[in-house]
Amino acid sequence: MVKKYLMTPGPTPVPAAVAAAQTAEMVSHRGREFHELYQYVAATLRDVFGTKHEVYLLTGSGTCAMEAAVANLLSPGEKVLVVRSGHFGNRWAEILKEYGAMVKTIDVEWGRAVNPKLVAERLAEDTENEIRAVFATFVDTSTGAVTDVEEIGRMVNETNALFVVDAVSGLGATDYRMDEWYVDVTLSASQKSFMSPPGIAFLALSPKAWKVCERAKCPRYYWDLRKYRQWAERFETPYTPAVATVRALATALELMMEEGLPNIYARHERLARATRAGVTALGLRLFAINPANVLTVVRPPDEIGADDLRDHIARNYGVYLAGGQGQLKDRVIRIAHMGFVGPFDVVHAITALEMGLVDKGIVLELGTGAAAAEEILKEL
Amino acid sequence: MVKKYLMTPGPTPVPAAVAAAQTAEMVSHRGREFHELYQYVAATLRDVFGTKHEVYLLTGSGTCAMEAAVANLLSPGEKVLVVRSGHFGNRWAEILKEYGAMVKTIDVEWGRAVNPKLVAERLAEDTENEIRAVFATFVDTSTGAVTDVEEIGRMVNETNALFVVDAVSGLGATDYRMDEWYVDVTLSASQKSFMSPPGIAFLALSPKAWKVCERAKCPRYYWDLRKYRQWAERFETPYTPAVATVRALATALELMMEEGLPNIYARHERLARATRAGVTALGLRLFAINPANVLTVVRPPDEIGADDLRDHIARNYGVYLAGGQGQLKDRVIRIAHMGFVGPFDVVHAITALEMGLVDKGIVLELGTGAAAAEEILKEL
Numbered sequence: 001m002v003k004k005y006l007m008t009p010g011p012t013p014v015p016a017a018v019a020a021a022q023t024a025e026m027v028s029h030r031g032r033e034f035h036e037l038y039q040y041v042a043a044t045l046r047d048v049f050g051t052k053h054e055v056y057l058l059t060g061s062g063t064c065a066m067e068a069a070v071a072n073l074l075s076p077g078e079k080v081l082v083v084r085s086g087h088f089g090n091r092w093a094e095i096l097k098e099y100g101a102m103v104k105t106i107d108v109e110w111g112r113a114v115n116p117k118l119v120a121e122r123l124a125e126d127t128e129n130e131i132r133a134v135f136a137t138f139v140d141t142s143t144g145a146v147t148d149v150e151e152i153g154r155m156v157n158e159t160n161a162l163f164v165v166d167a168v169s170g171l172g173a174t175d176y177r178m179d180e181w182y183v184d185v186t187l188s189a190s191q192k193s194f195m196s197p198p199g200i201a202f203l204a205l206s207p208k209a210w211k212v213c214e215r216a217k218c219p220r221y222y223w224d225l226r227k228y229r230q231w232a233e234r235f236e237t238p239y240t241p242a243v244a245t246v247r248a249l250a251t252a253l254e255l256m257m258e259e260g261l262p263n264i265y266a267r268h269e270r271l272a273r274a275t276r277a278g279v280t281a282l283g284l285r286l287f288a289i290n291p292a293n294v295l296t297v298v299r300p301p302d303e304i305g306a307d308d309l310r311d312h313i314a315r316n317y318g319v320y321l322a323g324g325q326g327q328l329k330d331r332v333i334r335i336a337h338m339g340f341v342g343p344f345d346v347v348h349a350i351t352a353l354e355m356g357l358v359d360k361g362i363v364l365e366l367g368t369g370a371a372a373a374e375e376i377l378k379e380l
Numbered sequence: 381m382v383k384k385y386l387m388t389p390g391p392t393p394v395p396a397a398v399a400a401a402q403t404a405e406m407v408s409h410r411g412r413e414f415h416e417l418y419q420y421v422a423a424t425l426r427d428v429f430g431t432k433h434e435v436y437l438l439t440g441s442g443t444c445a446m447e448a449a450v451a452n453l454l455s456p457g458e459k460v461l462v463v464r465s466g467h468f469g470n471r472w473a474e475i476l477k478e479y480g481a482m483v484k485t486i487d488v489e490w491g492r493a494v495n496p497k498l499v500a501e502r503l504a505e506d507t508e509n510e511i512r513a514v515f516a517t518f519v520d521t522s523t524g525a526v527t528d529v530e531e532i533g534r535m536v537n538e539t540n541a542l543f544v545v546d547a548v549s550g551l552g553a554t555d556y557r558m559d560e561w562y563v564d565v566t567l568s569a570s571q572k573s574f575m576s577p578p579g580i581a582f583l584a585l586s587p588k589a590w591k592v593c594e595r596a597k598c599p600r601y602y603w604d605l606r607k608y609r610q611w612a613e614r615f616e617t618p619y620t621p622a623v624a625t626v627r628a629l630a631t632a633l634e635l636m637m638e639e640g641l642p643n644i645y646a647r648h649e650r651l652a653r654a655t656r657a658g659v660t661a662l663g664l665r666l667f668a669i670n671p672a673n674v675l676t677v678v679r680p681p682d683e684i685g686a687d688d689l690r691d692h693i694a695r696n697y698g699v700y701l702a703g704g705q706g707q708l709k710d711r712v713i714r715i716a717h718m719g720f721v722g723p724f725d726v727v728h729a730i731t732a733l734e735m736g737l738v739d740k741g742i743v744l745e746l747g748t749g750a751a752a753a754e755e756i757l758k759e760l
Contacts, residue, residue, distance in 0.1 A: 008408045011623055016403070022624060023399040026577065028388045028700055059579055060440050060602065061619040067602045099599045191620060197406065199439055199579045199622030219479045219598065222440065222447045239441040240571060242579030242622060243391055244402060320408055 002318040005348050009141045009169065009295045009322055009336035010192040014248070018196055018340075021251040022244040029243055035235035037250050042232065044253040045202055048261065049186055050177035055204045056228040059242045062168035065187035065201035067095050068223035069164055073185065073209065075217035076100030079130040081122055081161070083114045083147065086140030087325040088166060096135065099218050104131070110143045110327065111287045111297075116151035123159050132212070133162040133184075139170035141192075142325040144297035144334065145288035146170065150181045157182035162209050168192060168201075172256065173268040173294045173338045184209040190245060193268075193294060195339035196252045199245040268293040270376060271337045271346050278350035278373035279335070282357060282364060287332050294338035299331065304360050306330050312356050319352035343377040382698040385728050389521045389549065389675045389702055389716035390572040394628070398576055398720075401631040402624040409623055415615035417630050422612065424633040425582055428641065429566055430557035435584045436608040439622045442548035442569035445581035447475050448603035449544055449565050453589065455597035456480030459510040461502055461541070463494045463527065466520030467705040468546060476515065479598050484511070490523045490707065491667045491677075496531035503539050512592070513542040513564075519550035521572075522705040524677035524714065525668035526550065530561040537562035542589050548572060548581075552636070553648040553674045553718045564589040570625060573648075573674060575719035576632045579625040648673040650756060651717045651726050658730035658753035659715070662737060662744060667712050674718035679711065684740050686710050692736050699732035723757040 006013050027033045038057070045055040058064055074080070080101045082093045085108035096103045106122060108114045114136070123131060134156050139146050149165055156163040162184040167176060171186070172193030178186045184206040191198035205213060205225065213225055227238040256264060272293035276286060279298045287297035300306050307330045310321050322334035335349045350369040357364060386393050407413045418437070425435040438445055454460070460481045462473045465488035476483045486502060488494045494516070503511060514536050519526050529545055536543040542564040547556060551566070552573030558566045564586040571578035585593060585605065593605055607618040636644060652673035656666060659678045667677035680686050687703050687710045694700050702714040715729045730749040737744060 004405065004407075006406055006408060008410070010620060011406045011409065014406045014624075019403040019406075019624070022402040022577070023396070025384065026386055026391045026394045026399075027384075028386060028702075029391065029578075030388070030702075031694075031700065060444065061621070063619040064440065064602045071599075095601045098601050189620075197402070197622065197624035198409075198620045199625055219451075221475045221478045222444045239443040240390060240569075240578045241441070242577065242625065244394075244399070244577035244628075245579055245622065245625065248624075314411075320411065322408075322410075 004318045004320065006320050007336050007345065007349055008320055009334055009338065011198050012192055012195060012336060012339040014195055014197055015252070015255060015340050017255065018248045018252045021247040022197070024247055026243060029241055030236060034243065037246055038235040041246060041250050041253060044257060048172055049204050051179050051186070051204050053204045053206060054229065054232055055202050056225060056232060057237055057241060057246065058201045058203070058223055059199060060201050061198060062166070062187070062189035062201055063091065064223065065189065065203050066091060066166055068225065069185050069187055069203060070095045070099050071218045071220040071223060072213045072225045073133060073162060073164065073216055074099050074101055077102060078132045079104060081106065081131050081134045083119065083134070083136040084108065085112065085114055085143065085145060085147070086110055086137060087142030088137045088140045090326065092135040092137070092166065111145055112289045113145045113147050116148050116155060119152050120155040123155065123161065129160050131161050133164055135164045136166070138165055138167040138176065139292040139294055141169040141295060142328060143288055144291050144295050146174070146290055146292040149176070149183065153181035153183050162212060170292060170294055173264060174292065175265050178204060190249050193338045194249060194252055196249045197245055199242040200249055268338065270379065271341055271343070272296065274343070274346045274373040274376035275335060275337055275349065277376050278346065278369040279353065281372035282350070282353060282369040284353070295334055295336045297332050297334045300333060301362055304362070306333050309333065309356050309360060312359060313352045317352045317355060319348055321349065346373050346377060384698045384700065386700050387716050387725065387729055388700055389714055389718065391578050392572055392575060392716060392719040394575055394577055395632070395635060395720050397635065398628045398632045401627040402577070404627055406623060409621050410616060414623065417626055418615040421626060421630050421633060424637060428552055429584050431559050431566070431584050433584045433586060434609065434612055435582050436605060436612060437617055437621060437626065438581045438583070438603055439579060440581050441578060442546070442567070442581055443471065444603065445567035445569065445583050446471065446546055448605065449567055449583060450475050450479050451598045451600040451603060452593045452605045453513060453542060453544065453565065453596055454479050454481055457482060458512045459484060461486065461499070461511050461514045463499065463514070463516040464488065465492065465494055465523065465525060465527070466490055466517065467522030468517045468520045470706065472515040472517070472546065491525055492669045493525045493527050496528050496535060499532050500535040503535065503541065509540050511541045513544055515544045516546070518545055518547040518556065519672040519674055521549040521675060522708060523668055524671050524675050526554070526670055526672040529556070529563060533562035542592060550672060550674055553644060554672065555645050558584060570629050573718045574629060574632055576629045577625055579622040580629055648718065650759065651721055651723070652676065654723070654726045654753040654756035655715060655717055655729065657756050658726065658749040659733065661752035662733060662749040664733070675714055675716045677712050677714045680713060681742055684742070686713050689713065689736050689740060692739060693732045697732045697735060699728050701729065726753050726757060
């Protein structure tokens with residue numbers, strides 16, 4: 001037996017109490033027990049989103065919520081601006097094109113975050129006010145870089161455009177304030193920092209977004225948010241939700257509220273810092289210029305294939321790291337440290353990389369990376 | 381404490397082994413363990429569907445799969461024919477209109493099934509071959525009536541139209557043969573006869589449907605089946621699937637294969653017959669003319685409100701029955717007997733109804749319904 005350690009950026013490990021919550025007797029999604037569950041989850045998510053607005057639950061993945069945002073806000077032919085700084089920024093552009101948007105992009109070198117001033121410039125150039133919305137990614141899980149949502153939000157807020165943020169990665173582990181940052185739509189999902197099984201996505205809309213939603217002209221049924229708003233009044237969803245997953249999410253949110261959001265953010269900050277120190281000590285290069293606290297993306301030495309190293313580590317040491325996506329295929333290794341993670345998850349990743357690198361012929365002293373990580377992990 | 385019995389038609393009760401399967405360590409949806417899970421589920425679903433074609437897994441509810449079918453097959457302005465014999469037939473019409481179809485309907489009195497000849501007539505009238513697809517519902521859970529999919533399939537097969545069947549209700553508990561019956565698209569979901577938690581929907585397409593799918597012109601991304609077909613080759617889904625729910629479904633399918641489909645169908649047939657005998661003995665009227673084997677819809681005596689009786693039974697006896705939908709609101713009670721059900725589920729429903737009716741002032745001898753049901757349940 002090789003004991004396995006899941007360190008991929010979604011799904012992430014699920015605490016036993018969260019997993020066990022799924023085994024409670026099944027209940028109807030139209031009854032009082034589900035209503036209580038829904039009410040708790042929706043209210044608690046509002047706190048995590050940093051919003052006073054209602055948060056709606058969709059049964060689906062993060063991409064489901066991304067498409068829901070597009071289908072509910074867009075009318076074909078409208079001009080939109082996409083900040084494209086990774087695989088998931090590219091996904092925004094793909095979905096928007098599929099729905100007939102005139103997609104303008106700000107193409108950012110992968111690994112960098114967009115300079116918020118660029119967004120302001122593009123909006124200023126739009127003298128006819130044709131750009132209806134700006135789409136961005138909080139943390140692009142493909143690059144590990146974090147976007148300055150606060151600063152962009154301030155700039156978009158001075159225009160008529162909506163600001164739509166994919167916060168699938170980052171939300172729940174990093175400070176995020178939808179209302180204060182003037183974000184009009186925020187979406188996320190259960191399987192990353194919320195340490196729950198995949199299957200539930202959630203999103204919230206500002207009153208400005210609701211006005212657009214009400215008159216938008218793309219076809220939408222399953223994720224028609226106007227219906228979700230109606231049904232939310234009785235703490236229900238229009239269609240059968242993933243009841244067991246909602247239970248898991250409720251338990252995960254209870255654990256999160258017990259720890260407290262500031263403590264969660266501090267824990268992720270420290271684990272990220274330790275991971276970065278560890279990989280840097282091993283001579284690996286950080287891919288992101290402004291790395292996020294939820295995952296660390298590294299470039300292995302040029303003479304080693306990233307996927308070959310990753311496979312070797314998974315097979316021999318049971319540590320499952322993620323590979324590169326899109327243009328980064330076989331070029332990077334992605335180490336997740338989000339959700340149900342503690343100091344020793346960092347130790348697993350760093351020591352597994354150490355051993356793997358040595359196995360592959362890289363000259364380094366075993367323990368080098370661990371030592372660097374421990375220096376930070378022991379800060380009490 | 382009032383011990384609770386869930387007898388609503390989805391979600392339905394989940395066996396302990398199925399619920400427990402969700403608690404296994406989380407795995408990546410891009411790794412070998414998930415591949416094995418996916419492969420088993422997809423292959424076994426093919427047997428249940430009665431198809432040689434690939435079955436694809438969507439994270440979402442049954443409605444998600446219905447909209448996926450529409451978005452993948454339709455181009456705006458195309459003419460379609462919907463057999464509308466209940467709430468879910470009506471949902472087909474709603475989704476199709478949302479996507480710009482020219483929707484023609486065959487409106488069937490709720491509780492009756494469409495006469496297949498009517499479908500043939502409407503297709504024969506379509507001398508220009510404008511009807512691109514016929515949409516029907518295997519069992520409309522709102523009425524409890526079963527549609528003769530086999531006979532309609534034979535008729536549609538003589539035309540160029542596709543035949544699309546919502547089998548969310550019925551599939552897995554009642555004989556169904558997608559290929560033999562010339563069904564082009566069949567869809568279903570995890571939370572009814574598959575005795576799994578809600579969150580996964582599945583659908584299969586004939587080669588004739590694939591041809592239409594490839595050139596259809598509605599926007600689609602999350603449920604673009606062309607991508608599902610590509611990813612299925614490596615036993616994956618394009619976007620993060622509900623991994624824990626897939627595990628549950630795999631375990632449920634194992635239990636189903638152990639029992640054997642003919643035995644499952646016979647069990648449901650007997651339980652349905654016993655339920656019908658029981659409610660009839662209590663003087664309740666069956667709503668469906670040709671009732672399905674997965675649920676029984678009854679009309680309570682005129683002097684009693686259906687929802688009032690239902691609430692009384694839930695509150696006092698812990699038996700949760702479903703109410704009427706759409707035009708049947710407060711007019712019927714729906715008793716599910718699908719999936720993880722045995723003789724005593726029927727006994728619960730019948731005896732709870734007996735006690736409830738007497739509580740509400742109806743004159744009847746306690747045990748009358750139970751006796752009638754037992755006569756059938758004891759057939760070994």
